[in-house]
Amino acid sequence: MRDRVWVIAGLFLFVGLVTYPMWHDLLAHTVSRPPQLVLPRNAKQCVAPISYMRTSHMKLLMDWRRQVVRDNLHKYVAFDGKVYDMKFSGTCLKCHSRQDFCDRCHNYAGVRTPYCWNCHLTPPEVTRSAR
Amino acid sequence: MKITRKEFLKISGACLVALSGKKALAVLDSGANRQASSSTGKVRKQLGMVVDTRKCAKAQGCTKCIDACVQAHNIPSFPNPAHQIKWIWERPFGDLFSSYETQYLEPSLKDQSTPVLCNHCDNPPCVRVCPTAATWKREEDGIVMMDWHRCIGCRYCMAACPYGARSFNWVDPRPHIENLNPNFPTRTKGVVEKCTFCSERLAAGQLPACVEACPERALIFGDVNDPKSEIGQLLAKSYTLRRRPELGTGPNIYYLV
Numbered sequence: 001m002r003d004r005v006w007v008i009a010g011l012f013l014f015v016g017l018v019t020y021p022m023w024h025d026l027l028a029h030t031v032s033r034p035p036q037l038v039l040p041r042n043a044k045q046c047v048a049p050i051s052y053m054r055t056s057h058m059k060l061l062m063d064w065r066r067q068v069v070r071d072n073l074h075k076y077v078a079f080d081g082k083v084y085d086m087k088f089s090g091t092c093l094k095c096h097s098r099q100d101f102c103d104r105c106h107n108y109a110g111v112r113t114p115y116c117w118n119c120h121l122t123p124p125e126v127t128r129s130a131r
Numbered sequence: 132m133k134i135t136r137k138e139f140l141k142i143s144g145a146c147l148v149a150l151s152g153k154k155a156l157a158v159l160d161s162g163a164n165r166q167a168s169s170s171t172g173k174v175r176k177q178l179g180m181v182v183d184t185r186k187c188a189k190a191q192g193c194t195k196c197i198d199a200c201v202q203a204h205n206i207p208s209f210p211n212p213a214h215q216i217k218w219i220w221e222r223p224f225g226d227l228f229s230s231y232e233t234q235y236l237e238p239s240l241k242d243q244s245t246p247v248l249c250n251h252c253d254n255p256p257c258v259r260v261c262p263t264a265a266t267w268k269r270e271e272d273g274i275v276m277m278d279w280h281r282c283i284g285c286r287y288c289m290a291a292c293p294y295g296a297r298s299f300n301w302v303d304p305r306p307h308i309e310n311l312n313p314n315f316p317t318r319t320k321g322v323v324e325k326c327t328f329c330s331e332r333l334a335a336g337q338l339p340a341c342v343e344a345c346p347e348r349a350l351i352f353g354d355v356n357d358p359k360s361e362i363g364q365l366l367a368k369s370y371t372l373r374r375r376p377e378l379g380t381g382p383n384i385y386y387l388v
Contacts (some may be wrong), residue, residue, distance in 0.1 A: 069278045072271065074334050089313060119279065119321035121311060 001058075013038050035108040040095035045093070047078045098122045103111065177273035178328055179253065179355035179383030180342070181365055184224065186349035188243050196246055197221065200345030203329065205317045207307035216298040218326040219248040219341050227374055228386070245386065246341070246350070249296040249326040250374065251275045253381025257297065259287035266323075272354075273383070276329050284321040293378050297325045328352075355383055 016023070025032055025086040046053050048060060064086040076084045076115065085091050096102065106113055134142075149369075200206065207216055225241035232241070255275045258268050265281035266288055268274075276286045289297045303320045311317070315331065318324050329339035337343070342352045353362035371385035380388055 015145070065280060068269075069276075069280070071333065072269065108289070115319070119316040121313055121314070121316065 035104040037104055038097060043095050045080065046095075047076065047082075047084050061092075061116075064088070073093065085095035088116065089122075093120075093122060096113075141305055150194065166286070174356045175273065176271065176354050177253070177356045177383060178333075178353065179273075179362065179385065180248075180328075181351040181362055181371065181387055182387045183245055183347075183349040183351065183387045184243065184245055185387065186347040187245065188239075190347050191244065193346070193374060194221070195344045195346060196341035196350060199340040200326075202310060203312060203315060204306075204310055204341040205308050205312050205315050207304035207317075208303070208309065214301045216304065216324060218297075218298075218324070219246055221245060222247050228372055230375075230377075235268060239338055240388070245374040247294070247296075247329075247374075248276055248341075248384060249275060249292055250380065250382030250384045252383065256291040256293070256380060260287040260291040262287065269330075274334075276327055276330060277323070277325060277327075279316075279322045279324065284323065286323060288323055292382065294369075294382070297323050299323050343380060355385075 021032075024030075053060070058064075064076065065088075067076075068086050074086055076086045078084060103113065105111075153253045197219055201208070204218060206218060209215055210309040213334075223241065224243045224245045225236065227245055227247065251274055253266055253273070258266050258275060261267075262285060263281050263283055265278045265283070267276055267278075269276050284299065286299055289299060300318050300320050300322055305317050307318060313344045329337070329341075332339060339350075339352055342350045350363055351362050353360040355362055355366060358367060365384060365387070369387055371387050373385055376382060
């Protein structure tokens with residue numbers, strides 16, 4: 001047990017490094033905040049309840065994609081009875097902005113930006129080209 | 132219960148025969164069903180097109196069908212012809228129907244530029260070779276569809292298509308699109324694309340963009356299997372050509388000469 005000092009010092013160092021973000025925030029008097037999302041102003045309710053969209057928007061997008069492309073279905077009846085066109089650019093992006101909504105949360109959570117944008121156009125790109 | 136080796140072998144043999152018999156019956160049954168549906172049942176809907184080359188010839192140099200398609204589907208234009216993306220394009224009539232050609236073919240017809248597009252075949256070879264089912268023949272209307280999400284860019288379909296109706300995105304197409312159409316996605320580098328008979332417009336109750344844009348009404352679109360439709364009646368009363376029908380692909384673009 002001659003290495004006791006080293007082992008204990010190493011443990012402290014390890015715990016200190018792992019909890020570094022906490023100490024840093026405490027010492028610098030900063031508070032980490034969740035991402036500041038810009039919520040749509042033109043609609044009050046999304047196509048599904050917020051709790052569902054928060055956890056399962058990717059599943060909904062995949063379902064829409066499968067239904068439109070492979071099953072030739074184009075209308076989505078929402079939980080509140082409203083009928084939406086199953087369109088990513090035409091429906092989702094009418095309310096949500098890529099930079100201020102999708103990207104902010106994805107960057108905060110460290111989730112790789114999905115490849116939606118390789119093909120699907122965002123409104124700013126469209127206005128840029130129309131200029 | 133005691134069982135001898137001989138009995139055991141007999142029972143297992145009988146089981147094997149029963150199992151294989153069941154499989155064989157299922158195969159025979161499905162074959163019989165298919166025949167029954169094709170001979171007595173309702174004929175499957177198959178969307179197709181008639182290209183009236185005589186009307187098309189009236190407006191030589193017109194590219195309105197191509198322009199409309201390019202605008203509707205965000206088709207890029209590349210300086211390098213090897214990168215070209217084609218959904219509907221034009222070729223001289225003589226090139227398209229070289230097997231019908233005689234040395235007496237009118238030079239004006241031989242050189243007449245004729246619109247060419249995906250044939251939406253009855254038996255599409257591109258669909259047979261696609262390893263990811265990114266392209267398939269749609270049951271309800273016979274369109275050979277594409278799912279660009281699913282395409283892995285292996286280009287087997289391009290090798291299989293005898294009509295050259297498929298194009299590959301060698302480079303990112305987006306910077307090469309002149310006027311972006313916000314209602315249709317662009318494609319990305321590494322996927323294959325082709326004409327889908329404007330499935331997105333059909334879903335909205337519209338005609339394909341090329342059909343709508345043709346000022347001579349030289350493109351007639353509809354269900355070729357419906358004898359009451361305009362295209363069905365036209366096909367019944369006129370002699371038409373198809374590109375390379377001898378290959379057995381069952382092309383559904385008909386050329387009226």
